[in-house]
Amino acid sequence: MNDSSRSSRWPATAIAACLHVTTETANLMRTLKAGGADVVLCASNPLSTQDDVAAALVEEYDISCFAIKGEDHDTYYSHIEAAVDHKPHFTMDDGADVIGVLHSARREQLGDVIAGTEETTTGVIRLKALELEGKLGFPIIAVNEALTKHMFDNRYGTGQSTIDGIIRATNVLARGQRSSSSVATAGSAVVSRPAHAAWARHVIITEVDPMKALEAGHGRLRGHDDGESRQDRRDLLHRHR
Numbered sequence: 001m002n003d004s005s006r007s008s009r010w011p012a013t014a015i016a017a018c019l020h021v022t023t024e025t026a027n028l029m030r031t032l033k034a035g036g037a038d039v040v041l042c043a044s045n046p047l048s049t050q051d052d053v054a055a056a057l058v059e060e061y062d063i064s065c066f067a068i069k070g071e072d073h074d075t076y077y078s079h080i081e082a083a084v085d086h087k088p089h090f091t092m093d094d095g096a097d098v099i100g101v102l103h104s105a106r107r108e109q110l111g112d113v114i115a116g117t118e119e120t121t122t123g124v125i126r127l128k129a130l131e132l133e134g135k136l137g138f139p140i141i142a143v144n145e146a147l148t149k150h151m152f153d154n155r156y157g158t159g160q161s162t163i164d165g166i167i168r169a170t171n172v173l174a175r176g177q178r179s180s181s182s183v184a185t186a187g188s189a190v191v192s193r194p195a196h197a198a199w200a201r202h203v204i205i206t207e208v209d210p211m212k213a214l215e216a217g218h219g220r221l222r223g224h225d226d227g228e229s230r231q232d233r234r235d236l237l238h239r240h241r
């Protein structure tokens with residue numbers, strides 16, 4: 001079946017995605033479009049936007065993309081509004097910003113949305129709060145709750161980005177730091193553990209969850225030569241059971 005006969009039989013499903021505007025996301029958008037969806041993309045984080053990717057989506061693939069690297073607060077939210085203007089049947093979020101606008105300024109559109117996905121820890125926390133208040137307007141797949149996302153993407157993918165971010169922000173040479181450095185983190189987040197392992201001789205963690213605080217203190221989260229802490233391995237085994 002060619003594209004024109006498909007679109008004449010079924011109206012296109014509108015999808016508003018608010019994700020990191022990178023090559024990986026661009027290929028997801030191309031795939032959704034090839035499957036018949038009418039997609040728009042905006043950025044979930046202005047600092048990760050790849051401007052050449054945003055331009056290629058518009059110029060080469062005819063996919064609307066609202067994102068500029070380093071965009072300011074007002075531009076960021078005007079881009080989310082533009083994605084919501086698309087009248088989505090499905091949403092895809094990384095931080096719950098599209099869902100947030102739909103539940104505040106655009107409540108009249110809530111009934112048109114069939115379902116959505118939420119990628120990250122922070123977004124899932126925001127959505128669970130909405131659900132507890134009985135205010136969640138449509139069902140959401142909490143992608144972050146998939147063990148393959150939380151345990152691998154957060155721990156190793158974002159975990160590596162955390163180290164990269166610290167190096168870029170401070171311009172320090174990692175080699176030799178472990179013998180003298182202290183690392184302090186708010187929360188015993190899995191995304192911070194590779195940074196503990198890479199640098200930490202002294203680890204200071206503030207934690208609101210008493211069991212996680214106990215676990216972090218007990219395991220000491222100390223690094224090993226292969227860059228992975230013993231505590232990481234113990235968590236991995238424990239959560240698999």
Ligand SMILES: NC(=O)c1ccc[n+]([C@@H]2O[C@H](COP(=O)([O-])OP(=O)(O)OC[C@H]3O[C@@H](n4cnc5c(N)ncnc54)[C@H](O)[C@@H]3O)[C@@H](O)[C@H]2O)c1
Nearest residue numbers: 120121122154158186187188189190191206207208209212
């Ligand atoms: N930029 C990205 O690509 C990306 C990817 C993954 C995760 N993240 C973000 O990284 C952060 C951590 O994610 P994670 O999956 O590692 O989280 P996690 O659930 O493993 O850990 C978060 C910890 O913080 C603790 N905490 C919550 N409030 C606190 C407070 N006020 N003081 C001290 N501790 C507190 C929680 O009890 C929990 O143990 C989140 O904000 C998440 O959205 C970003």
